[in-house]
Amino acid sequence: MSQVDRREFLKLSSIAGVAFTAGLFPSAQSSAQSGNFHFVQFSDTHWGYKGPANPDAEHTLEKAVATVNGLASPPDFIVFTGDLTHTTDDPKLRRERMKRFREIVSALRVKDVRFMPGEHDAALDKGEAYKEFFGALNYTFDHKGVHFIALDNVSDPAAKLGDEQLAWLAADLKQRKADDRIVVLTHRPLFDLKPDWDWTTADGAKAMELLMPYKNVVVFYGHIHRQHHHMTGHIAHHAASSLIFELAEPGSQPKRGPLPYDAATPGKGLGTRDIAMADKVSFVELPATKG
Secondary structure (H helix, E strand, C coil): CCHHHHHHHHHCCCCCCEEEEEECCCCCCCECCECCEEEEEECCCCECCCCCCCCCHHHHHHHHHHHHHCCCCCCCCEEEECCCECCCCCHHHHHHHHHHHHHHHCCCCCCCEEEECCHHHHCCCCCHHHHHHHCCCCEEEEECCEEEEECCCCCCCCCCCCHHHHHHHHHHHCCCCCCCEEEEECCCCCCCCEHHHCECCCCHHHHHHHHCCCCEEEEEECCCCCCEEEEECCEEEEECCECCCCECCCCCCCCCCECCCCCCCCCCCECEEEEEECCEEEEEEECCCCC
16 A cells, blocks of 8 residues: 555544554565555454443444545455454344344445454354355465465354364465465464453464464454454464454453443544555554544
8 A cells, every 4th residue: 555545544534543564474575476455454343232332333333334435545355353243142133233234344345355253253153144144164365475364263162273174274284385475364362362351262372383384474363352463483463453342451450341432532442454465564543433
């Protein structure tokens, strides 16, 4: 994304965004086959949530869609990294929320939109309703020389990838070269960020062991409702903000929970992420509401 587009991107929010730049693909060499591009990451939209942490929850997703549609430089694609909808024990209501979520995001002008489940979408029925509306729980795709791997660490209530998926991951990675550029998309973190808050994947270390031989890997995830950056050896992990409410800093309070709503700064800590892919990754956090 050009600097002009980046300034226009920030201007959309009417407030200063948060920009972050980190080394990505440190061993990769640029080539004619791997052009630069950018994509937008939505996470933890929790459609159907009603509560004091976000009095405007019914409209937040629509406003975020409008903001992304207003980008001067449209992203190549958009990915939702889980918790599309807010959990419910009622299977009928779960499907109604997924249907309404799908209707809202159909207004996105970029039509290459990819989805992943969160535990709110998939843990109670092992992803059955999710698959009816959005398809596979885990998959891969390639874009401009980058290999993307979407992992499911939510449909198992024990927060595991499971042996079958780990075998699938191993088989996929065997087809990659050691210096291929790889982006892993997950909902929960693959490392032990705060296990007693459910901020972990029970067998995430096994996935990291499979990924470690590859020189150019980065992980983008959600779940924790706030930005966070972590390194496992040479592999960087970057958490995205939520659209619905911000959660507390890990370990800053006895129990996990939303930060109180502040009417003076209603979009504070919320938003989507625009990720520019090149030899370095840079991202700008776009607030949840436009203007």
